[in-house]
Amino acid sequence: MNKKIVYFVGGLLSPNGMGTILSQKINYLAEHTDYDLYMVLTEKAGSPWYYDIHPRVKWVNFDINFDELDIMPFHKKLWHYFLKQRRFKRMFSDYLMKVRPDITVSICRREINFITDIQDGSKKIAEIHFARPFYRKFQKSFFPKFLNEWISKQWIGRFVNKLKRLDKFVVLTEEDSLNWPELNNLVVIPNFVSSTSMLRSSLSNKRVIAVGRYSWQKGFDMLINAWKVVNTRHPDWQLDIYGSGDNALYQKQADGLGLASVVTCHGSVEHVYEKYAESSLFVLSSRYEGFGLVLVEAMGVGLPVVSFACPCGPRDILKDGETGILVSPGDVKGLAEKICFVIEHQDVRQSMGERAITRAKMFTQERVMQQWMELFENLMK
Secondary structure, X not given: OOOEEEEEEEOOOOOOHHHHHHHHHHHHHHHHOOOEEEEEEOOOOOOOOOOOOOOOOEEEEOOOOHHHHHHXXXXXXXXXXXXXXXXXXXXHHHHHHHHOOOEEEEOOOHHHHOHHHOOOOOEEEEEOOOXXXXXXXXXXXXXXHHHHHHHHHHHHHHHHHHHHOOOXXXXXXXXXXXXXXXXXXXXEOOOOEOOOOOOOOOOXXXXXXXXXXXXXXXXXXXXXXXXXXXXXXXXXXXXXXXOOOOOHHHHHHHHHOOOOOOEEEEOOOOOHHHHHXXXXXXXXXXXXXXXXXXXXXHHHOOOXXXXXXXXXXXXHHOOEOOOEEEEOOOOHHHHHHHHHHHHHOHHHHHHHHHHHHHHHHHHEXXXXXXXXXXXXXXXXX
């Protein structure tokens, strides 16, 4: 009899990093194992999915629609959350008792509050896609700072108590594993790139690239400020940023600094590997990351990297001085200096780029999914 694995996914309606990784994991298992795979959804039954899911995967949608809470006022949200959560717990519990899986996988959303209470006999695993320092931070502008901090502390404390009851808790980086000293059930399994490109950069174009959502987290404001310094020393080099979201504010910042001819804030592109291959250096300016998969993508094309050593991801992915250079978080001047260093030393670009290709192979889908399958097999013995 085949082993059964239930994945809680939530929603597949729009593109996001967690949805991409989860769908790729489930599809890989469907294609490469004989597990019976089940997927639990909660959002907008009947709506088209953004992601394709292998036909072998059985799925159910409870149609709870937690996403509705995002547009409710705070006082109304509390009551509706209670009602939805109670219904969700009942439906999920009934489902697991019916399926009787060998393993149930949580993504540390609302299901983590009760999943270990369900006596269905399955091993319970949770995987988290965020680093602890930036997870479950309660911030309401109408509350004083001390109250926000107190609520955050209580919230994360309850979360940790739930995690202790899991059979395994999976984090993305060794760096983040140090943030969970209360737990003895930790496993580190990184994210992966689902496909690799045969494209390789010649590292000869006078072009630097950055990729990510246009958001405060990604730190493009700091990168553009750093480029003002780079431009004074290397006015013939170009910075191109690609990403989803509103890029107008960042382009306005660049234009205001007199960088309109050398900094371009593009929208997202379908074939980003082609843009990597046209560049000679990748820069990650994030204030924080859960992992930082764009680093692996760029390194796979042979790009050296200059990155803030932000929590969490770059320290795990990069080998400082070998495949790239790490800069103290938020050090805009240091970021500019290291970008200039790589620009001015073609031999460094070449050697780092070659080692980057080798390092990126540590994060292929096959290698990482083997770690997941070994975890499943060990728990099911």
